[in-house]
Amino acid sequence: MADAGRHFTTTVPHLARTSQILMKAICALAARHLSGTSGYDSSLAERYHEECISLLIPALNDPNVTADETMLAALVILRLYEHLQFSDLFQGHHLLGTSAFVRSVMGNTVPDCSHGLQEASFWGYFRQCLYVACVNCEPLKFDISIYQIEMKLSTPCTATLPTTEEESKWCKWITWILAEVVEFCFGPQGPLMTLEEAQSSWRELVSKVDMWESNKPSSFQAIAFLDRDPEKHRLFPLRWFGNEWHGKDVLKRKVRILLRTY
Structure with missing residues (x-):
């Protein structure tokens, strides 16, 4: 992917x-x-x-x-x-x-x-x-x-139809951000940080995922959505994307869950 x-x-x-x-x-x-x-x-x-x-x-x-x-x-x-x-x-x-x-x-x-x-x-x-x-x-x-x-998160992707190479970069950037968050939450340096250092690192990671979400290609948006319906045994909402790697958008949710939990 x-x-x-x-x-x-x-x-x-x-x-x-x-x-x-x-x-x-x-x-x-x-x-x-x-x-x-x-x-x-x-x-x-x-x-x-x-x-x-x-x-x-x-x-x-x-x-x-x-x-x-x-x-x-x-x-x-x-x-x-x-x-x-x-x-x-x-x-x-x-x-x-x-x-x-x-x-x-x-x-x-x-x-x-x-x-x-x-x-x-x-x-x-x-x-x-x-x-x-x-x-x-x-x-x-x-x-x-x-x-x-090098992650150019502060530079918005303004192309109406981004190239696959450009979309690929944004997928890899959110993957790398998730890795940084995993290290922040579970890595050996966590217990060694002071409260001020931990808060600073946390804010930096939140800023990164915020920039990624704000400036990512518009093509990452779902093209269709179906809400959950337990009566029809659909326990989770469904989203359809234009390309398989657009599903990487879900990684931002994992990042936010980890940052909110830890």
Whole structure:
């Protein structure tokens, strides 16, 4: 989501032709999905996963193997497999200690729209870390302090029809703001801050989400709305958006809930 180039749809299948690690990661995830939606043999997913891990772990530990976007994409796919496969909220499995590998590929700067699959893989991995932190109410297993990201939140998006690249940036900005809020709420620095420091940080985060909401592209607005109706077993309101990543607008609600709670 928020990948304007849809690289996991268009690029990854072609790279899998020449990468056994990537091919087995794809097969593991596909088999896991089929086993959960049909009578597909779940042991096949486990076999593909084990075969992929047996190739990936030595490669990650081999100083002669160059870390590249193909391995990073495989890592993202394998983490998604493990999220589906294991029920203990993803603690203690093979791929939790991989942030150093991500940093070796990415450096310290969050990639922009010119980085293709590398950028898509970074944000996929980042969202996985963020999801686990939110579910477990714990700090990110991802040090956001070492990364540099430029968010032009004070500059309104005035285009009537924004480009997909521009919309993608705004999606990533609200995702990053949510990560900052998670660190504020659950991170190790929280208990060490004075009351004045905590209040200042809280106000800064509120200001960021306010600017994001005020200046985001108008295309992020829902195009249709249906209110909740318990009598029709519709317990929550429904919203329809023009594009899948416009649904990222809901992240601002998560941000505000966390800031109000903590």
